Amino acid sequence: MRITKVSAFVLRLPEVLAVCDGTQDTCLIRVETDEGLVGWGEVDSCPTVVKAIIDAPLSHQICNGLANALVGADPLALDECMARMMNAANYYGRAAVGLHAMAGVNLALWDVIGQAYGQPVYRLLGGPFATRFRAYASVLFGETPAETYEIARRLADQGFTAVKFGWGSMGQSEKHDIALVREARRGAGTAVDVMIDAGQVWDWKTALKRAHQFAEFAPFWLEEPLQPDDVAGYARLASASPIPIAAGEAEARLDDFERLIVDGGIDWIQPDPGRCGLSTMVAVGKAAHRHRRKVVNHSFKSGLTIAASLHGLAALPNAEVFEYCMSESPLRHHIAHEPFRVEDGYVTVPEAPGLGVTINDATLNTYRIA
Numbered sequence: 001m002r003i004t005k006v007s008a009f010v011l012r013l014p015e016v017l018a019v020c021d022g023t024q025d026t027c028l029i030r031v032e033t034d035e036g037l038v039g040w041g042e043v044d045s046c047p048t049v050v051k052a053i054i055d056a057p058l059s060h061q062i063c064n065g066l067a068n069a070l071v072g073a074d075p076l077a078l079d080e081c082m083a084r085m086m087n088a089a090n091y092y093g094r095a096a097v098g099l100h101a102m103a104g105v106n107l108a109l110w111d112v113i114g115q116a117y118g119q120p121v122y123r124l125l126g127g128p129f130a131t132r133f134r135a136y137a138s139v140l141f142g143e144t145p146a147e148t149y150e151i152a153r154r155l156a157d158q159g160f161t162a163v164k165f166g167w168g169s170m171g172q173s174e175k176h177d178i179a180l181v182r183e184a185r186r187g188a189g190t191a192v193d194v195m196i197d198a199g200q201v202w203d204w205k206t207a208l209k210r211a212h213q214f215a216e217f218a219p220f221w222l223e224e225p226l227q228p229d230d231v232a233g234y235a236r237l238a239s240a241s242p243i244p245i246a247a248g249e250a251e252a253r254l255d256d257f258e259r260l261i262v263d264g265g266i267d268w269i270q271p272d273p274g275r276c277g278l279s280t281m282v283a284v285g286k287a288a289h290r291h292r293r294k295v296v297n298h299s300f301k302s303g304l305t306i307a308a309s310l311h312g313l314a315a316l317p318n319a320e321v322f323e324y325c326m327s328e329s330p331l332r333h334h335i336a337h338e339p340f341r342v343e344d345g346y347v348t349v350p351e352a353p354g355l356g357v358t359i360n361d362a363t364l365n366t367y368r369i370a
Contacts (some may be wrong), residue, residue: 001116003075005032006067008054010047010370011331013364017051018022019140020167022300023329027051029104031324033075040359041107042304044274045100049125049236051370053093062090066101070076075112078279082106099252106277107308107355114354120189121308121355125282125315132346133313133322134161138300141168145179148351152187152194155326162220162321163188166197178213185217195246197223199359204233211241211349221268234264244268248284249298252276253289257284261291270323272298273308279307294318300325303336307357310340310349322347334363 012025018175025049031039040091043050056065069088073081085105087096114121121240122128142148148165155163158251165184170177181196183200188194188294196219202210214222221244226233228250246268251257271281271286285295293317297309307324313319324340324347325332333339336357340347350356 001035001037001075002074003031003070004034005369006030006052006054007369009030009364010051011335012047012369013329013367013369018274020359021140021327022365023302023325023327023332024303026331026335026336028359029108030055030298031070031075031105031108031112033112035134037112039075039108039115039297039354040261040275040357041104041111041306041308042301043100043370044098044272046300048370049097050101050104051090051112053098062353063076064088066105070105073189074166075109075148076116078109078110078113081109081141082339083261089121095253096297100274101276103252103273103277103280106279107273107304110273110308110311111354115270116186116286118353120349120351120353121278121311122314125278125311127315128349130314132219132348133253133310134320134345135322135342135347136160136162136164136193138166138323139326141165141170141180141184143169145176145183146179149183149187152184156188156192158343160342162193164195164197164323165222166200166223170198174213177210177274177304178304181214181219194218195220198225200224202226204230206231207237208240210244211237215242216336219243222269223247231259231264232259238267239267239314246296246301248269250276252298252317254283254287258287259294261288265291268292268294268296270296270298271312273312274299274301274305274351278308278312281312282315285312289318291315295322296321297323299323302328302332303338303357304355306340307336307338307350307355311355314349328362334360336360
């Protein structure tokens with residue numbers, strides 16, 4: 001089997017707002033083969049930049065577009081395909097968005113491989129350790145504490161056993177921060193776990209102060225309180241915080257994840273397969289397990305990323321909860337035909353060969369801009 005074409009599709013809503021919501025646009029990757037198998041992936045990055053990296057023409061031996069590098073390769077030779085892409089992007093893409101683009105291709109290749117062998121991807125990754133995970137509803141903070149209370153109450157009434165609030169108006173002031181968390185807890189009630197995603201708003205001293213101030217509300221974890229590169233700050237925070245610390249969604253290289261785990265001392269690592277790839281996601285989870293830490297997906301995209309995340313977690317012994325994006329965007333709900341419903345608080349891993357999702361062409365054609 002050989003790869004015949006690699007394509008990138010940029011999808012975007014008619015109106016995009018300055019809020020931290022990755023479901024307003026996206027980049028899908030399609031890998032086609034000479035045996036008729038087609039794999040799909042998704043990237044959580046800057047979509048137009050990802051497409052440029054996929055489509056770039058040959059410049060010279062170690063500066064090439066990813067599509068050019070992969071045409072003619074064996075899609076079942078996954079590591080060789082990844083090496084081709086890394087070599088092609090040697091000059092411009094060995095980190096950041098270059099790796100994000102490779103991550104989307106990695107998902108599409110796993111989709112092809114699973115179809116070729118007639119197996120769901122989690123089995124090829126060595127799973128399952130579990131085939132369903134407790135879903136936590138992932139939403140933005142309300143603009144006010146009162147709005148946050150109403151959101152929490154509504155999600156608890158829907159049957160979620162855990163809710164995460166993030167970004168939004170967190171970080172405006174000490175009084176406002178505490179009120180947001182207090183009302184999130186009050187709305188969710190005592191039987192529902194509450195996660196707090198601070199959105200990179202503090203230095204480590206302020207984050208530690210907030211952790212102590214939030215402790216009475218018993219958060220499940222405090223996520224991304226610091227800038228991603230502040231590993232030393234994470235080490236100081238994690239060693240003294242009364243609340244578990246979670247981070248890692250911004251990373252794409254295994255070395256950087258391991259630095260957060262080992263040097264940063266965080267309790268939960270959060271790989272996003274649309275930024276690091278499914279192969280690296282599983283490697284990250286295994287590294288966390290060696291250091292007795294836990295892994296959870298970061299997923300704020302479509303059903304494609306949801307499916308990839310579920311397969312990755314199923315292959316890991318230290319995964320127990322799942323980020324379930326609650327955005328109402330059609331790019332969240334209608335890119336994949338499969339709905340990934342939450343039943344009794346849990347979401348189930350797909351069993352069909354590959355990633356187990358099918359693409360809704362109508363949605364692709366409606367929102368495609370490039």
